[in-house]
Amino acid sequence: MVIDTSSLVTGLVFGSVGMAYWAYGKKRHKKGMLWTGVALMVYPYFVDNLTLSILIGTALFAVPFFYRD
Numbered sequence: 881m882v883i884d885t886s887s888l889v890t891g892l893v894f895g896s897v898g899m900a901y902w903a904y905g906k907k908r909h910k911k912g913m914l915w916t917g918v919a920l921m922v923y924p925y926f927v928d929n930l931t932l933s934i935l936i937g938t939a940l941f942a943v944p945f946f947y948r949d
Contacts (some may be wrong), residue, residue: 887933891924894937898922901944912949916940 898920904928920940927933 887924887928887930890933890937894924894941895921895935897930897937897941910944910949912947915946916943 897918900917901913901920902917905911905917923936923940924933927936929935
């Protein structure tokens with residue numbers, strides 16, 4: 881596993897958004913937002929490819945805008 885600056889920054893950005901989603905989902909009792917936040921915080925640990933990481937993060941970032949609970 882090679883760790884470079886771009887993957888660290890990508891993980892930090894999507895992890896921060898995930899923490900905000902998680903906190904908002906917990907506060908407002910929105911399970912879709914809460915679990916999307918958890919997924920955004922966890923997935924950077926398992927994805928090494930930068931392009932794939934950005935694609936997955938962007939897709940997860942958009943989930944709450946299409947899924948309303």
